[in-house]
Amino acid sequence: MTVSPQYPDGALLGGRYRLENMIGAGSMGTVHRARDEFLDRNVAVKLVRSGASTPEEQQQIDVEAKVLARLNHHSLVTLLDAGTHLRTGDRTSGSAEEHQVYLVMELVSGPDLRRRLQDGPLHPRNVAQLGYDLAVGLDYMHGEGVVHRDVKPANIMLFDYRGDDTRLRAKLTDFGVALIARDPQPQSGTFTGTAAYMSPEQARGDAVGPESDIYSLGLVLLQCLTGVSAYPGPALESAVARLLRPPAIPQSVEEGFRVLLRAMTALEPQDRPSAHEASLALYELAVAPRSRHRRSLPLIPADEAERLAAVRSYNLLDTPPDGAFDRITALAARLFSVPVAIVSVVDTDRIWFKSAHGTDVGEIGRDPGLCASAILQNDAWVVSDARVDPRTLANPLVAGEFGLQFYAGVPLQSRDGYNLGTLCILDREPREFTESEVRTLKDLAAIVMNDLELRLDGQRALVS
Template identity: 85%
Template sequence: MGTVYRARDEFLDREVAVKLARSAASTPDEQRETDAEAKILARLNHHSLVTLLDAGTHLSDTGTQQVYLVMELVAGPDLRERLQDGPLGARPVAQLGYDLAVGLDYMHGADVVHRDVKPANIMLFDYRGDDTRLRAKLTDFGVALIARGPQPQSGTFTGTAAYMSPEQARGETVGTASDIYSLGLVLLQCLTGVPAYPGPALESAVARLLEPPAIPATLEEGFRVLLREMTALEPQQRPSAHDVSLALYELAVAPRARHRQSPPLIPEDEAERMAAVRRYNLLDTPPDGAFDRITALAARLFSVPVAIVSVVDTDRIWFKSHHGTDVEQIDRDPGLCASAILQDDAWVVSDARADPRTLANPLVAGKFGLQFYAGVPLHTRDGHNLGTLCILDREPRDFTDADVRTLEDLAAIVMNDLELRLEGQQALSA
């Protein structure tokens, strides 16, 4: 659908990706179709999707218009390149699949169908640069469509033959379940190292109408069951992206769960809790002076170097305000805040070097050298924990009951501000 270039934003001095869309648009209607990808990307904002930074139209010397998209540059290979080195292990596949499933869950919630989920459209990267946990971002929305909008003419199909769903191959109406089928084929290839339906485009497209993909008996049972459900012939028999994300999370943490006695990191009300997180519209929002003043005040009151207002997302802990550190987010699994939201009172680690709950935590064992943590959950009025207000120190320390009450009061100020903002938004909508 176009050509992507590595480029430099000279004003902000950063590297970006610029996509020039190929178009033969000669009428206003055709031009609107060409503009569709920019409009789809503009309405999406999720850490598992490549972010659109800018878009516009360039008038060429011949007088034709060419759409360009400026996107974040993901510093890593795509999954197609990675699979050239062979299949991946079960846990990395579960982790990458989880990233993609939560991204698709967000997209589908916005009524957007990607229609071209394949290894070449999945970028790999890691937050810390040490390859401890590769992450995935979905890119290239050139053939995406609005699920409730007009569909292409019946009898035609759009996508990549080796990964398209049966309904795509038949040229039928395509919904969100089509992306689930394609993701299932991608995960299966990650585990086996080979595409389920290789060969020329037509033969590949037709093959899935004749028989289901071969799922090796050597795969662990959890993967076999999930992949069979994801690649069901009929769309209505496939699970939702949300259900897929939960299943993959369990597959990712299961190997470690067999070797530890720590509590699970997913609350029982996780679906409702995440709905509350989305209700307050906090994730990936710009810095906010009100919250920055609260973390600065907490740091001064307790004489600690770091204070954070955190929001616990599906697979990461995002810092709405971070006083004393430039880190903006960390993986959810090692995050102390993920443990703090599992209870209704303060979670205090006075000496992390001697506390069995934190000995293996990378913030304790790694370069940061964390030795003290105190966090209180941010309670919503309907009883969900969005995240925490927490303080950190590189020295062990005592934390009294009076200190806990002070930290809880500060957290209450954070939530009071959020509730007032939410009420204001609801009043404007009404």
Template identity: 65%
Template sequence: MVEAATDSTTGVYLGGRYRLLERIGSGAKGTVYRARDEFLKRDVAIKLIPTDVLNEDQQRRNDDEVKVLARLNHHSLVALLDAGSDLSEPDSPSVYLVMELVEGPDLRHRLRQGTLPLRQTAQIGCDLAEGLDYIHRRSVVHRDIKPANVMLFDYGTEDARMRAKLTDFGVAALAGTKSDDANSLTGTIAYMSPEQVRGEPIGPASDVYSLGLVLLQCITGKLEFPGPAVESAVVRLFRGPKIPADLHPQWSALLTAMTSTDPAGRPSAREVAMALHEQAVADRSRHKLTGSLLPDNEEERLAAVRRYDILDTPPDGAFDRVTSLAARIFSVPTAIVSIVDHDRIWFKSHHGTDVEQLDRDPGLCASAILQNDPWIIEDAAIDPRALSNPLVAGEYGLKFYAGVPLRTRDGFNLGTLCILDTESRQFTADETRILEDLAAIVMNDLELRLEARSTRD
């Protein structure tokens, strides 16, 4: 079957639905093909995994595992669309996984070009840790975290946020390999945890260890445990990985904890995700990268924010009328009056959403305050300024954003009046002026309150 599938004109079918087209990858556990879903008329990726002859109990176990993995749905996971067993050749049955077809490089390919910057490493690691936290909470362990199983999305701009998706999760389980079978090793030797090497039962902490080795390789460009399989496997039983002496202390502490030889000493995937998010933000602040979301006058701007005494105040009825009016005028589902603080964005008035605050890093308002003119994104799906933003790439599916800075009389941008939509749209010059007028109403109210407070004082 596999050889026939290398000829795209012969078209071998799986499950009476998926026509194999061409081989696009292979590994120890199976071969990946581009295939055509003839029912939905779309291309997919199929991993074909040969197994031993399946008896009725083994078949039932595989079907149960398929049902668990098919329910996984997270933005950091390559979606598993379908799975099953191909029994057309009883002497050589196969398990097949049907996945979304990702047109992009994997991390292994990217690392051949050199190391990754710390901030990019943190961003990628955060994506992967969030995906692991999701599957761990559902009692699934990946068992094979490695660069080749990490798909990257790079939108081609200098400061675009590179995103990552984890693929091939659950392959060992689906292939019929018991995770607690002391006589078998699952995963890739170079990235195995010590407990995997020893053939012990493995849990979520094993994935965290493997992710630590992947992040270390992103930073150093080197495989930490190279060499023949036996040598590579055994050496980690006697020592932890070598962390570069000049690495930032917070990075060093995190990687050391993630790669502890004792599984109980490792942080959870959720804790790793939180730490890596903090590192991504901290690295941006330390190095002031091109495209940074920190204005040059940030200290003075924050002083102006505090001057208006609006960070800890309750939602304001006057502003609610403005956002409600903006939503009606522009026929959008969401309108917000935002104030950009040092680490987050406060929604002082929010029409169409219950969210009251947002981390500063993903917030588009943090970009909007960098300029004195309106910041308009008519189609976020193709605009390089927003492609990598989680509000665009994530579940919210933001397609349109228009924000006008709330500018003080002495020239500081406190935040924005912005409108958002899940549909792309054109925004005319007249509409921009209307939004500016509404923003001026908000700022005029804030200035009057500041003057009244100063008079009382």
């Protein structure tokens, strides 16, 4: 079998990657099974079609390819290497030298999502699980300054799929390839990305950012739930359709998904959630179905054992409310004009209110408490309208008699970086929370933590 006229079977790239047969092809290049002769292992090599026309552009592509090869995340198919193969031109034809960009990836044997969707839609919990994996992968990529630009089922690999009761895992592949390829902006009916999943800004030919990936992921998740593409048809018709109407989300899709997908597929990029926000919402959707049959699982930080040890060192558990913080919670309630303000500490299975303004409750279970979600963040956690926010739709404080509609919490972080609890404010009306107000809430939380640190220092001084 011939790989390509330029790269036949057996061609050697980078002095170590021996090409074998072609196993995939797309608008951005071809993928080949290959043998890493240095490490004696099988790999996949993607030959990227490059639009570089000058040495300077080629040099920039080389730099970007190496940046991609340094990305390392469990939700991304591992990139092992990247390089440029210089192919000498044909003297008889007068062709110039050619710089061939190639990416070396782990060779994945599992199915892609496109193939899986041929069997029909996925169970909602599986959709939330794979969506969470993809969102955290995009969050990592976006933090590294990389935009995928072609999120679609064919670029999503599935692992360990055995049925509705098994954790479905997913990985993104082909990330950053469109950028390296210098894929042209739409002209005369041609588009970047894949028409059925492109964002409105891609369809318009505008510059794209992380928000474009969120839109595409929203369309992928919608197809996973319904089994059909939201924008089928020829490329031009499909691309233009999203400029005229939002994707149809059936009423049969559960409300949490409907709210999230409407936000992810908003026409304007600034109206979409970030990848991090989407991952939190998808996590909530992934665990919500379990609570119908048994007690819902609390949100547990990865360093929970160490965090709880830090909480105990401050002597904060199983102790009565602390009057020293009453002025802080009262001040917070006045400053933000909210009925409830709380200094909380998150224990193994409950949340202790060390000081509470506007409520007589001294503790609640950890599961319904939003502070359990807030301590997972290293920044303020704000829910402007809990009635429509997918992170809180199923929360009993929102759906029950309390009628919570607004929450803002700042973690109380120890010197060692452990989140002990929060300073939070609550309201029964939705509201916007400005950056200035976030800073003020953080300042008040810092005062609480400063007092706790002084107490801890005093206790240690007495012991010594």
